[in-house]
Amino acid sequence: MLLAFQADGGVPPAAGPAAQGAGALMEMMSNIGGIALAVLVLLLIASLYSWTVILSKMSIFGRATRESRNFINAFRRATRLNEVASIADNYKNSPLAQVYLDVYETYKRQTGGSGPPRSITPLERSAQTASSEAITALERRLIWLATIAATSPFVGLFGTVMGVVDAFHGLGTAGAATLRAVAPGISEALITTAAGLFVAVPAVVAYNQFAARIRVFASATDDFCRELLNSLEEIPARGSAAPRDEPQEVARGFHD
Template identity: 30%
Template sequence: MEQVGMAAATHDVSLWGLFMQAGLIVKLVMIGLVGASVWTWAIVIDKYVSYARARRQFDQFEQVFWSGQSLEELYRTLAERSNTGLAAIFVAAMREWKKSFERGARSPIGLQMRIDRAMDVTMARETETLESRLSSLATIGSAGPFIGLFGTVVGIMTSFQAIAGSNNASLAVVAPGIAEALLATAMGLIAAIPAVIAYNKFSGEAGKLGARMEGFADEFSAILSRQIDEKLQPRQAAQ
């Protein structure tokens, strides 16, 4: 009993103590998982702020766009700015519109295709920006538990080696190694669970914002199509 008490006394079972007593591989696993957890929360905060800002900008632009303001006037206001989201799609379409008419566009179909392509390219770039770093959340969410499990396996193997070396299978000998191993599993879950939840939430948010951009692009394409017909049909009739 005295030996068991002495063995227990030599082990610090606090979280910091378990980390310091862990083997090198388990320590590296724990450090990696802590880093992954910090990175996850950094992405969560960044995406929360950026998506809230994007929704606000979308609302503000739609309010101005549908207020009846002239498209030319709105384009002049936005052309010199660094635009994102709906404003970027609008500016790309209007820029192609103006370039085509300055060069004497004759084919309504060709002009419409160029405008749609300009909006599609801009929309793809904006969508990529919205979805940036979400893959990191998916990777952490899927790999975190397995990395923690790897640390657990290594920790348990170390415990068995300690049992074999001491010829003592008492709880005082086994418990510290098992605790270190389970701590690695817990840290893997702590890193993975928020990453999975955040990935699902922000993927949905990105999808909603992407749908808003697609809807605006379709509506604006229809508006420009009508204006193209109004401008090019008299020109074609005169020829």
């Protein structure tokens, strides 16, 4: 009976609020002006790039965290410098491994690959340089997240202002000073503000999270630099009785 009634021209059930809202949004998008459309396209590009950076950095930071944890455990178990160097080659994404490899290369140039270091100062400079380069690599492209987070609301606001200007211009042309005449244009203009916030909020959250993780990496790298240099400084006291032709020793876990 109900199906037959509807087929005969009965009134269909009313659409839900979600369907009505989507329909109103699509109607506003179809009537949007050229400036507002250009603003939305710009915000779409910014959003896509922002999410590309976010997903890329999540992957990079995840690998750096895992590899740093594994490398520091391997370093503390090792008994020879060359043994740690061969292990470090497997952890290219870890800033700690990058620091160790640079310091080890400086150590080999200074000592020829065996014996205690003649001077700890070049090793300190090498550690500082390697640490700075590793942290800078982790910070790459984060400035774009900060830029997108800071400018997207203003780009959206620009679209809103221009949309309101167009709405009042049309109101003046029509000569009908009613809310019904100006409301559609203002509602279309406000879409750009919402779009700007939609782009900015994820970028702000991601930038703050990544900045905090970089501070953690920087602190861990500084701690490792001190631990590594202390190990190198302890080589003379612990390795004085070892034959000169044996592989160079690491202070932590050293044995004759």
